[in-house]
Amino acid sequence: MQNKVVRFIEKAHADFLYQHIQYICKRLPKVDTDKAGIGNSHEFYSDSVGEAMLHFLLPKIENVYGKKLCPTYSFWRQYYKDQILPFHDDRPSCEVSVTLNLGGEGGYDWPIVVDDKPYPMEIGEGVLYRGEDQIHGRHPLPYESHAQLFLHYIELDGKHYPEFKFDRRPGLYFKKNRP
16 A cells, blocks of 8 residues: 545535534643653544544545455544654554644644655645554644544454454444553
8 A cells, every 4th residue: 555645525524623623622631641752732532523534434545545444543633833743653553544634723734754755735635554564753843733633444354353443442432541
C-alpha cells in the first residue's frame, strides 16, 4: 500500500467535527501528560462522533486501501501552537490508520510526516498509512491550534484479527483505559 492523501469528507462535514471538538475543548481541561509525549492538549478516545466516523468511512477507506478492514478505535486531539507529534510507530490496533485534517485557528495545513515524507492536506482530507509499520509525526505547529481525527483499523484477514478487533473492547463506542 502506498500512502495517499484522500478527500474523505467535505469541508462542511469537517467543520461540523471541528465545532464538536471545540465545544468539548471549552468544557474539559487539557491533558497534562500523554504516553505519546504530548502534554497540555485536548484529546478524546472513542468519542461517539469519532466512532461514528470510524464506521461511516469504513467502505471508502477499504476501497482506497484495497482490503477488508475491521475498525479498532477513533481518537481526536487538539494541538496548540509549537506542539509537535513526536515521531513514532503505533501499536497493533493501528495497523491501518487515517489522520483526518479538521482545520484549526489561524491555519489548517499542518502536514503529517510519514517515513520522512510530508503530506500536506486540505480540510476534509486525510492520509492513509500503516501506523504500526511506518514512522510518523509532525513538526511544531506554526499557528494557534489544530484539530485532527485519527481512525484506526486492522486487516480483516490479517495477523491482528480478531485479537485487536474494536481495540479489545466489546464493540465500538465502549470506553476503556488505553494500554
